[in-house]
Every structure is written in structure tokens, then in C-alpha cells.
Amino acid sequence: MYSAFNGLIVGIFYALMALGLSLILGLNGVINFAHGTFMALGGYLAFTIEPYVGFWGSLILAPFGAVVLGLLVERILIRPLYGRDPLFSLLLTFGLAMIMEDLIRTIWGSVGQPFALPNYLNTPLSASLFFLTGYRLVLIAITILVTGALFAVLRYTRIGIRIRAGNADLETISAMGVNIFFLRAANFGIGIFLAGLAGILAAGQLGLSPSIGSSLIMPSFVAIIVGGVGSLIGSVLGGLIIGIASGITAAFFPVAQEVVIYVIMAVVLVLRPRGLLGQEGLFE
């Protein structure tokens, strides 16, 4: 129970990351390998501004810092690559991830940093449920809120509907007069926002280190594949599943806690290649 809950918390980070990656993958057609470093950046920005604006302030402001950089990257580096072989955008974000991780190491140091939480969030709620700190509840609540808001935006707002339509057929909505350059940039920004948010939440839970991003991005890939390519809910579900699986394995067979994630992926690929919620024939 305890380990499953621990896994769920980590799974939340995977899910938030996978959700953003999945959004960018769908509309922008880019595997954003730098997603993890944007996440780390969110965490470090929060770490830097927290003394001035407090935990809640940094939680709101820091993701936007990451988004600003994300939009610059999208505009300058990624936009010229739309419509080219996906190899190139992947390679570019690969290089970007290396540069950003190195920069984070230079600016904030290569040693891990503790991220101070308000005291009232850090104490267990009760003695019998010692693993349930206020922070973990906040974390779950924020994730539900943000995920819910995202799905509401995608479902009901004009830009959300356009994003979904663009996923289905970008050319057609472009011909119908939608500014797809703006749409792709906005979509990229939303994805980075989720990464930045995940970074801050993860910083409070796991602490900060320059490689936090690259250690969380791989499981997020797996989450997308397990959950079903092209399905956003699937990505969230996949993230939670591998998080819980990894948490339980950590309790009983700790050496395999990372490997189990990839074993799950292999099993899913063999038994159900399209993933749990993926649509048949899509993206093949």
C-alpha cells in the first residue's frame, strides 16, 4: 500500500510529462527530447525565486519561465524543421537537452539541491498514515486540477478544438484559415507548461539535480507507448501504471525498479502494440 502510493506519486510526474510530450508529439510531430530539461528548468527556476515569492508564488510563476524559453526554442529552432524528417527535430532536441543540462549544471551546480517546502505541507497528516503528507495531497490535487483544466480546454474552447482538429488533419484546418504557426506554438507552450509544473512538483518531492529531467523523460516515453499513442488519457494512465508498478517493485525487488518499466513496455508491445487506449491503425 505504502509503496504503491509512493509509486503513484512518481507516476504523477511521469503522467504530467507524458501528457505534455504527447500533446507536442501529436500536433507538432516532434519528439521533444528536451522535455526533461524544461522540466528541470521549471524546478530550478522555482528554487531560485522561492525565497522572494514563496512556494505558491513560485509554483505559479516558474512554469511560465520555462514556457518563455520553450516558445523561443519553438520559434527559432523547431519551426524550420516542421515537415522535415522527424529525425531532425529529435536530433535537435537531443542536442538541446545536452546543452541545457550542462547549463543547469554550470548555473546551479552539479550537486543536488534540496527544495524547501512550507512546514505545514511537509508534516504527515496522521501517525497511522505517515506517508500521507500535506504536500502529497496538494500534489495530487494540483495534478487533477491541471489535467482536468487541460481536457476542458481541449474539449470546449476554440483553441482546444483547433488543436484536436489539427491532430487529425493539420493541412485542412490550415486551408480553413487557422493560423497553424500560432497553433503549434501555443500547443508547444502548453506542453512545456506541463513540464515546468511537473518540475516544480517533483523538486518538492524528489529534490533537485541537473539530471532529474533525463531520468524522468525515458519513463514518460514508455508511458506514452504503454498508454496508447495518440491518446492523451492513455498517456496519463500509462504514466500512473508504470509509476505504481515501479513503486511496488521497489519494495519487493529493488534492483528491478527501473527495468520493470521497460519490461511492461515490451509486454504491451507484444500483446497489444497499439497500447492500452490507442486507436487501431493510427500512427503506424
Added chain:
Amino acid sequence: MSASIETKPAAAQGSARMLVAAGIWVLLLLVPLWLPALGGYTDLATRALIYAIAASGLNLVLGYTGGLSFGHAAYFGLGAYGAGLCLIYIAPSLPLAILAGTVLGGIAGILVGPMAMKRKGIYFAMITIAFGQMFYFIAVRWNALTGGEDGLTGFSRVPLHLGGHAIHMGPVRFYYLVLALFAVVMLVLWQILRSPLGHSFVAVRENTTRLRFLGVAVDKQIWVAFAISTFITALAGALNALLTGFASPDNLGWQLSGSFVVICVLGGMRSYWGPFLGAIIFIVAQDYLSSVTQNWMSFIGLIFVLAVLFFPQGLLGFIKGRARS
């Protein structure tokens, strides 16, 4: 780097091709003579050749079959661990170690291939990256066997026994061993690419649907290409373990996988000599950068970004394009 200057006329005139190829081989044979004069050292050339083998193997999938494999360091690393474990636990034999590493990586490739191939395009890339991470974590976590984070140590290049003579493998002799294997790999690749099998690989890249209509089992072709490619990359990994005297988890890491891809892109993915050229550029740049700055990782990343933005066809593709116009 003289090799890169030599290749220009080859791209321009097909007839000069043989001459240039001969020139490259002569330069490679004489490396221990001219490289120290330029301020290099023999192990640097050996490393460049090893990376050239690995990237040439990858390029069979990446450049010719069109599959975006971003996890080839896994097979490189398995080759390294295979060679090291063989030397430590099985027998102190150089050929056996190389064979063991190659087979270990190749078998992993044969097993992973069909699973990765369930998806195409960018999803294939994601799955190959993820499988690479799997092997990385196995190496890091299986402490007793692999030495965990510190890597596998405790083996060295043993002498090669030929007809009763023990040949000690100094840097220069090892260079020639690697060069000989590089030549074998290039020859095998040349034969494959000229054969109907090789043509079918290119056909997979160019028009999968049509190939399928023609009754070709496309998935099997991709699998074969992937398997051959992982064997070659694993061979490079085994040689790398013998060069450095240890196998580290970094040999399996995503950064190395990305480096192999960028080597192919730098040199030219559509070219037979592209990965070789890319490997020379990459290794020389890496060696230089890591000696002058601590932030060499940023600069390697910068090479990725610049290669994508300004050199998508690679150096050879660029030269060929110029020659044609």
C-alpha cells in the same frame, strides 16, 4: 582529416571513386606514421575507427532502411560488456572476447527488433530509445556481474595467439587489428548494399507500400537490417572495451546513441563513407573540446543543433550536391 579532402573528387566524378577509396585505405594504413606528426595519437585513430564501425552499422538501419533507431548504444554497450565478461569469466582470448561481445549485442538486437518494429517512424525511435535505457539499467543495477555504476573493470587486452606465437597488443598493433575489422565490416556492407537484399532495404525506405504490393515481407526485411546493424555496432562495442580496458554504463547510454546518429548525419546518411567521415569529425572534435573546456557536453550538443540546422545532408551530401550543381 586529409581523408575528407581526398573524397571531394570522388563525389564529383564516379570514375575517380576507386582512386579515392584506395587513397583513404593507404592513409588509414599509414596512420601510425603521420598522425603523431600532426599532434594526434594512435588510440585516437583507433577510437575514430571504432565509432566509424558502430555508426556504419547504425547507418544500415538509419540511412538505408530509413528506420530511426535512437538506441544503438545499447548494442555497443552490450558488445563492450560481452567482451569484458568473456575475458574475465570464460577465457583470456582476444578473438573469443570480440566474438562474445558481438554475439551478445547481436542477439539482443534480434530480440528487440520485432518488438520495436510494431511501430513506425517517430514511435520506432521512442521505443528503441526506451529499450536502450532498459539495458542501461540492467548494467547499472546488476552490480555483482557488471560492476554497477563504476563499470566493468579487471580485464585487459590479452596477447593474440597465432600459430604458437603470442602477439602483444600495443596501441599500434591494436590499431591494425581494428583497421582490419573495419575493412571487413565495410566490405560486408558493400556486398550487402549491392545485393538484392540491400536494394530491398533502400526500397523499404523509399516506398514501403509498393514493396508490400510486390509481395515482399517488409517487416522481415527491416528485422534483417536491424539485426545485421546491431551485430556490427556490437562488434564496435567489443573493440571499444578492449581499447579502454573497461566497459561503462555510459557505453549503453542515450547520449552515445544520439552521438552515433549525429555521426551519421554529420558525414552523410545516404553515403557509404558518410559515417566514417562523421566519426572522424566527431571524435576529433570531442577530443579537442574535452581538453579545452569542462562544458564540452554543451559543445557536443551544439554540434547536434548546428548539424541539423545547417548540414542536414551531411558533409558528403553537401559536397555531392555542390558537385552536381
